[in-house]
Each structure stands twice: as structure tokens, then as C-alpha cells.
Amino acid sequence: MRLATQQHGIGPKRVALVHGLGADGALWHAVTERLVAAGGVTVTTVDLRGHGASGRADDYSVQAFADDLVETLPSGLDVVVGHSLGGTVLERAVARLAPAHAVYLDPGFRLGLPTSGLAGRVFWAASPVSVVGAALLQKLRSRGRPPMSPADAALHEAATARFDKSMAVGVFREVAHHPAPVAAPAVPSTIVLSDDSPAVLPDDVADRLAALGWDVRRLPGVGHDFWLQDAERTWVSIADLVVARG
Numbered sequence: 001m002r003l004a005t006q007q008h009g010i011g012p013k014r015v016a017l018v019h020g021l022g023a024d025g026a027l028w029h030a031v032t033e034r035l036v037a038a039g040g041v042t043v044t045t046v047d048l049r050g051h052g053a054s055g056r057a058d059d060y061s062v063q064a065f066a067d068d069l070v071e072t073l074p075s076g077l078d079v080v081v082g083h084s085l086g087g088t089v090l091e092r093a094v095a096r097l098a099p100a101h102a103v104y105l106d107p108g109f110r111l112g113l114p115t116s117g118l119a120g121r122v123f124w125a126a127s128p129v130s131v132v133g134a135a136l137l138q139k140l141r142s143r144g145r146p147p148m149s150p151a152d153a154a155l156h157e158a159a160t161a162r163f164d165k166s167m168a169v170g171v172f173r174e175v176a177h178h179p180a181p182v183a184a185p186a187v188p189s190t191i192v193l194s195d196d197s198p199a200v201l202p203d204d205v206a207d208r209l210a211a212l213g214w215d216v217r218r219l220p221g222v223g224h225d226f227w228l229q230d231a232e233r234t235w236v237s238i239a240d241l242v243v244a245r246g
Contacts, residue, residue: 001064003072004053008043009036013244014077016044016099018069020084020108020225021171024052024159027152030231031081040244046072048089050164060167062174066092073097079242084108084200084224088175095186102189103241105234106224108200109180111172145195145222146229156228182208190215192237196224 006025017028025045035041047054049068066089077099082090087107094102210216219237227234
């Protein structure tokens with residue numbers, strides 16, 4: 001599927017941004033504004049299938065999301081950034097996209113959900129109630145973190161309204177049961193982790209990835225949607241990777 005995209009700025013360095021589950025490209029505005037202001041960068045945001053202005057589908061597998069990304073974005077971009085589900089999708093597509101650098105913000109590589117034994121059988125037999133409960137529990141853990149601005153909250157609400165919610169349980173199930181491999185990165189890669197990151201990438205796995213050559217950075221004091229909570233600190237954490245040099 002060819003995805004809906006938006007382009008921001010005009011410059012020789014090419015950056016693409018891939019959102020997470022239930023979001024859309026518009027929610028990257030705080031990052032795109034900083035990229036454009038820095039100069040020398042062309043930024044492309046995408047809406048994954050079932051999100052934003054992109055089409056709905058019968059297939060919401062991670063492989064389908066990744067194939068869409070490869071069909072939509074040109075290969076050889078300077079940087080591709082993926083958040084949460086967008087990070088999962090980027091990991092599946094990155095070898096084909098072959099960017100000079102990949103950046104993963106709290107990527108959904110390994111969900112902290114039960115997948116085996118009695119706990120796993122009970123959890124998935126009770127879905128979607130159990131999945132919703134796990135999401136609510138994570139939100140409770142995130143209380144006290146910086147809130148979204150009213151403008152970002154409105155954008156988030158609009159994205160949620162357009163999101164095809166029928167995919168949610170299936171996406172969680174697939175990512176939980178088929179985590180990303182612990183392996184050397186296909187391209188130079190940076191992971192930025194929030195305080196909520198153990199829910200999507202356990203600390204021991206992050207340490208193992210770092211030992212294999214991944215650049216692992218941490219941004220304390222913010223939750224999973226950290227660029228919506230503290231855009232400036234998020235920007236500082238990745239600016240050296242995405243700003244044009246020369």
C-alpha cells in the first residue's frame with residue numbers, strides 16, 4: 001500500500017519519521033518544526049496503514065506495515081526515525097530501505113506481556129480486555145510525567161479518532177509473540193529509551209543490543225510518548241543524528 005505522506009522543508013539531508021500505534025504523521029510536528037528550523041533538511045512523515053489519511057486494510061501484520069514503508073519511502077535516506085510500533089516496522093524494513101542511519105524511539109521490540117505458560121494462555125484468551133488493562137496500567141505508571149500541550153492533546157485525539165482500532169490486539173499479539181531478534185544492526189542505529197521503555201524493550205535486551213553495536217541512549221523523566229511530553233529534550237537527544245552538517 002502506498003502510504004499518505006507529508007513533506008516539510010527543502011534541503012539535501014533527507015529524514016523520514018514513522019509514528020507509533022494509534023498516532024499519525026501530524027503528531028511529529030514539534031520534531032519537524034525543529035528540523036526545518038535547523039535548515040538543510042527535507043522531512044517526510046508517513047501515516048501507516050489504518051492510521052491518519054492512509055487506507056484501511058484487511059492485513060495489519062507487521063510485515064504488511066514494513067512492506068508499505070518500503071513501497072512509500074525511497075531507499076538510501078539519510079535518517080529514518082521510528083517510534084514504538086514505527087520502530088518495530090522500521091526494524092523489519094531497514095535492510096531494504098538502507099538509510100545511512102536508523103533511529104528508534106522506545107521501539108516495540110519486545111513487549112512486556114506474557115506469551116507462554118498459564119499466564120500467557122489466560123492473558124490472550126481474555127484479550128482485548130487484558131490488552132486494554134495492560135495499557136491502562138502503563139498509563140498509571142506514567143503519572144507525574146510532563147503532560148502534552150493542549151495543541152498536542154488535540155492532535156492526539158484527532159489521530160485516535162481516525163485510527164482503525166480493529167488492529168490493536170492483533171498488533172500487540174504479533175509483536176509480543178515474535179519479538180525483534182537480538183542481533184547486530186543492519187545499518188548504523190541509535191535507540192533512545194524513556195522511563196517507560198522496559199514495557200517495549202527490557203533493559204537487559206537494550207544492554208545486549210549495545211554490546212552488539214547499537215548506540216543506546218536514555219532520556220530519563222519522560223514517558224513513552226516523550227517527544228509529546230518534552231519536545232526540546234527529545235530534540236537534543238537526536239539532533240546530532242538528524243541535523244544537516246556542512
